[in-house]
Amino acid sequence: RKEVEQDPGPFNVPEGATVAFNCTYSNSASQSFFWYRQDCRKEPKLLMSVYSSGNEDGRFTAQLNRASQYISLLIRDSKLSDSATYLCVVNPGYSTLTFGKGTMLLVSP
Amino acid sequence: DTEVTQTPKHLVMGMTNKKSLKCEQHMGHRAMYWYKQKAKKPPELMFVYSYEKLSINESVPSRFSPECPNSSLLNLHLHALQPEDSALYLCASSPQGGNTIYFGEGSWLTVV
Numbered sequence: 001r002k003e004v005e006q007d008p009g010p011f012n013v014p015e016g017a018t019v020a021f022n023c024t025y026s027n028s029a030s031q032s033f034f035w036y037r038q039d040c041r042k043e044p045k046l047l048m049s050v051y052s053s054g055n056e057d058g059r060f061t062a063q064l065n066r067a068s069q070y071i072s073l074l075i076r077d078s079k080l081s082d083s084a085t086y087l088c089v090v091n092p093g094y095s096t097l098t099f100g101k102g103t104m105l106l107v108s109p
Numbered sequence: 110d111t112e113v114t115q116t117p118k119h120l121v122m123g124m125t126n127k128k129s130l131k132c133e134q135h136m137g138h139r140a141m142y143w144y145k146q147k148a149k150k151p152p153e154l155m156f157v158y159s160y161e162k163l164s165i166n167e168s169v170p171s172r173f174s175p176e177c178p179n180s181s182l183l184n185l186h187l188h189a190l191q192p193e194d195s196a197l198y199l200c201a202s203s204p205q206g207g208n209t210i211y212f213g214e215g216s217w218l219t220v221v
Contacts, residue, residue, distance in 0.1 A: 034209060043199055043212040044152065087151060096142075096165060097210060099151035 003027060004100040006088050012106045017078045021103045023071045023088030033064055035073050036087040038102065044087055047073075078107045112136050113213035115200050121219045124190060130216045132183040132200030141183040142210060143175060144199040152199055152212075158183060159205070190220045 006023045013019045025033075033050035048055065050062040050071050061074040071088055088100035113134045122128050132141065140159050144152035157165035158177045166175075172194075174186040183200055197217055203210040 032208075041197075043215050046209055046211070049209065091208075096154055096157055101151050 003092065003098045004088055004090050006086075006100040006103045008101055008103060010104040010106050012108065013078050014108055015078055015080060017107075018074065018076045019078055019105060020075075021073045021086055021088075021105075023073075023100055023103075025069050025071070025088075025090045025092075025098075027090070027092040028066075028069060029093045030069075030090045031093050032091040033071050034089040034097070035060075035062055035071075036089055036099075038085045038087055040084075047086070075105075078105075080107050080109065083107045113200055113202055113211055115198075115213035115216050117216060118214065119217045119219075121221060122187065122190065123221055124192070126190075127186070127188045129187065130185040130198055130200075130218070132185075132213055133181055134202040134211075134213075135181055136202065136204075136211070137180075138202035138204050138211075139180065140203045140205055140208075140210075141177065142199075142201040142203075143173075143183070143185050144201060144212075146197045146199060146215075156185075187218075190218075192220045195219045 004025050035047040036044040037047045038044040050064045054063040059076045063072045083106050085102040085104045087102045090098045116131045143155040146152045154167050155169045156175045161177045172189045176184040197215045199215045200213040201210040
């Protein structure tokens with residue numbers, strides 16, 4: 001089983017839609033979790049950390065389910081500028097982070 | 110805008126050349142990283158420096174040689190590379206290992 005798994009997509013949605021991504025991780029000892037966003041030919045940028053209680057930042061909501069070992073990202077009212085690849089990132093308890101392969105989102109007018 | 114600065118942004122080198130990629134951060138972070146990213150793939154960890162000491166080398170070929178001159182600088186020395194080494198090379202830093210990491214804009218390397 002891969003350490004961090006994501007559906008590669010692409011997810012094609014119209015502007016204004018709500019879209020959700022899931023990510024599963026294999027190491028139950030994982031300690032911290034993140035969503036990064038990467039635009040084409042750009043560096044990954046931190047979108048948000050994911051906390052056990054769930055957290056929201058504007059149109060973005062992240063949730064963590066430790067029992068089932070999955071993380072989710074919900075984007076409401078999608079904008080064209082949300083088009084990007086979303087990377088699920090997990091700290092498995094070592095000194096480095098493990099990246100999923102990313103989920104591509106395409107928001108169309 | 111990223112506070113991790115990488116130079117050069119683009120580099121084309123021959124297989125017999127020696128070149129270096131440079132990275133600088135002034136956030137006081139104590140962990141610095143080199144990642145390699147190929148198209149449509151996630152970043153792949155190469156090296157980790159923690160408190161200026163090499164702590165992780167992910168079995169990277171010796172034609173890639175990292176160097177950490179001080180807590181703000183990280184270099185990647187390149188020698189005798191192969192065309193398949195062409196990729197985006199990302200430097201990153203974090204307050205300490207395993208925390209949120211912040212990437213530089215990357216250096217696009219083409220080996221001809």
